[in-house]
Amino acid sequence: MTFLAIKNISKRYGPVHALDGIELSVAAGSRTAIVGPSGSGKTTLLRIIAGFEIPDEGQVMLEDQTLADGPAIVPAHRRGIGIVSQDGALFPHLSVAENVGFGMERGAQDRDQRINALIDMVELDRGMLDRRPHQLSGGQQQRVALARALGRKPRLMLLDEPFSALDTGLRENMRKAVARVLQIAGITAVLVTHDQVEALSFANQVAVLRDGRLIQAGTPQTLYLNPKDRETAIFLGDAIVLPADLGNDAVSCVLGRIPADTNGRQGRADIMLRPEQLRLSVVADAGTEAVCIGKVTDIEFGGAICTVTVVLSNANGLETLNIKSSGVGLPEIGSVVSVTVLGKAHIFDKLGA
């Protein structure tokens, strides 16, 4: 069921078309991540949903309420929308308890109880309630910001790069914690992030913006394995893009014949494989019949995931492949390997330039 509907939203700043006819549906209780290159319009879209920015055209609907219809808008403070931003924006002169209770009725009998419940929910120690924000770590501050936003019982939570100031390990922890808290509270959320991995792991739906347009929206799996175009493929992760001939439920390319959903298409097109779809095995006899043989020219050791560079012997002008491999049993530089492909190739609509 659609909870938040963005309908044909456009916004210009002078000559800049920041958003151009954006259509997006967000299901109740779901988490949507908006990603895209810098300047693609992510923040503008989030600010229009929040009510901090006025669209030129289009509607924002939350449940059955129209929040914006072109320039006619419901003001931000009457939307029932919570926001957690990059810096948490806590009040520095207030304690953790006062920050979390901000916006709650002062004399409310259950105020302390509610503050405690929120602190527990975001897994902070109640011993921190009297501290000031500067006495907390970055991750703890973000938990307080989340608790404060939840305390207002928002209908929708907007997350504006809330994890970007945190270091990698903490960021992953916070991402999981926030997803869990939102799930438990049953709150629909929209996240803006620069981090593709974060978007793919946090959200049920990922929306890709480019130049103010919505390029594709779908589940993380759909976008990762079936991106609409080459730019989206590369934006969401490492990709191997190759020209191929389309056949019956398969494509033929420099890596041999690979299963693919051709859906009756014929001719040539670009295909995409993710590097983790390729498997290497060392070939004892270089004269072997294996379809795809190459030589290892470089190895970048990365622990659990290493990158092995293979130059193919049967390539027509191609092809250096960077293949992801586990750190266990890596081939040696100079060894001859065969390359096999797991799963299906994804076919793009057009042959690239």
Ligand SMILES: Nc1ncnc2c1ncn2[C@@H]1O[C@H](COP(=O)(O)OP(=O)(O)OP(=O)(O)O)[C@@H](O)[C@H]1O
């Ligand atoms: N207040 C403004 N005045 C003029 N131009 C603006 C304004 N806000 C945004 N823009 C322009 O609109 C476009 C979209 O900006 P926006 O901040 O939404 O992009 P973004 O995807 O969030 O970028 P980033 O990832 O760098 O934060 C950009 O070209 C930006 O320069």
